[in-house]
Amino acid sequence: MSCNKNIPSATLGIEDRCCTATTGCSFDGTLRNVVTEPIYVQKVYDAALFNLQGLRTIEGQPFTPALGRGARVIAIREIRCRKFFNPANINDPRNLTVTPCTNIAGAEFVEDGAGKEVRVIGPDGTASEKLVYANTQECDEEGKGTPIFGTQNIAITGNVVVEIDVVYQEDCGRENRATLKAVVPIASPAAPLILTNFFELCLPSVFDGAFLPRFTEFCNIDCEVRLATNSIRRDLIIDPATGTVRANLIIALCVTCEKKIVVPVQLCVLSTGFPVLAANVEQICTSFPQLFPNQIDENSRPCSSANDQTF
Template sequence: MTKSAPLTLALSDKCCEGHTGCEFDGTLKRVCAESVYLQKVYDATLFNLQGLKNAAGHHFKPYLGDDVRIIRVLDIRCKKVFNPCNINDPKNLNVNLNTTVSGASFVENEHGPIKVVGPDGRRSEFILYTDTSECDDEHKGTPIFGTQIIKITGDVLVEIDVVYSDDCDCECTATLKGEIPIGTDCDPLVLTNFFELCMPSVFNSAFLPRFTEFCNVGCEARLATNSVSRDIIIDPCTGCIKVNLIIAICVTCEKKIIVPVQLCVLSTGFPCLKPNRDPICSAFPQLFPDNINNHCKPCRPRATAESVDEEPI
């Protein structure tokens, strides 16, 4: 008699895959030209910056006891601290940008530089202006230069997987955790970089060019001297654990010159998602108006088991 597999409440698949509703079968019969109104990138530049933070004697938990010895370190992980219940929590790792440009200027009003709404839904774009007539005559862009000061504040969470020997000389594993402050509003970690961008005409357009920038920050951690005995100290009386670390802050920043434009693109039609039907309603309203371009036909919904069974033979 074979034993059945043990019951478990764990999910068989902890991850998922997204469905956009866009399908393309490889044929060009349903592809047509569409006009879209959006923001076009005229120039962009990408930067990778890094900074170091020395973290000496920081407390880590849990306490392992007063008669233990760290044998080796298995892994060290570092991630940003973020409190979803309070976006203004000073412990959240934040990147604050301060950018100045030369060769052009940000358009201002009585309150300072004007910011307009970008694709992220926030007022994250500055309006640029300079005399571009000289380069317009050559059908080229006008170069502008800038300086960016990045101030990083908040904390990072460091996790250290260790193997230790307890008071019975048994080897055990544990994960030590500690929050390391990177910077505060009064004493941030400061990084600086310089950039050059190419600006299109301000005269041959209904819109002035816009400047936008965004950054993402990560971190890596290592023992300060790569020595377990020197960098991980356990108080023999209290069992308190202190660790000496070096934290590398890794920053990726991108800057763009963009202008609202109207483009012609090839399209297969609107997305077609299979709805989760409610048996009470016999019909549901559509989300977008029908296409009024006769050359573009709507895409067919993705075939499902139900629709295949309903097709006549």
């Protein structure tokens, strides 16, 4: 049996694989164009950040491709892990998902009379915030916030993608390199991996404002992976007849969650003006419409002439 020759990988036909963003904002370093602008936004009144970790042990996970008959792994150059995500189906149960579920004490989530919690639109553009109510009168009289307490349960479901860059010997002794890949299940929706912690937040007055405070929470998840015992001999099992690779792994699921109490506010901010992007000009049209209207207020209107009359 002859050894396969190494085939060089194809190279991309572009010079840069990555890019930088264009915001359209610029600042000339002086204050001549700085003006005040009112904006209607959400203010963070209180926030708490949590780092949580979960572990998943995997035994005998198959990897592809097979290395060939009689192959032997002699070194691991890198082992890495990333979230599985199917862009064609956001509801794919294989997508690695972290879902927080929170119960609070000392306050309650506002409901609509039918037992359903009232949710409002958050800065992410989805109904991700819950209205919160508590009797804050006692702390209002002291000019302070009212503490509320909560229990957070985080459910992790879905898969991760594990890749292992290996150096192996073919049956004739020639060294070669390969990237082994596997989609590894972490937990199913029917039996999620649960992480639990507790927290305290400060709630502003529910009486001294036109809007009730809102509670919002969001999480991000990453993963790290290693061989179960850090031994190629013990943790990588290669079928001598087919070269199929199986591995024993330990996967750490690293979760960051943040919980916030937010309130709607109006702020006056300093601005250098609206962003201006350079458009790709077509050859037929001589002019194009604006995307946003001009600011017309007492500060931007030209001075009236002496001949102007008021009726």
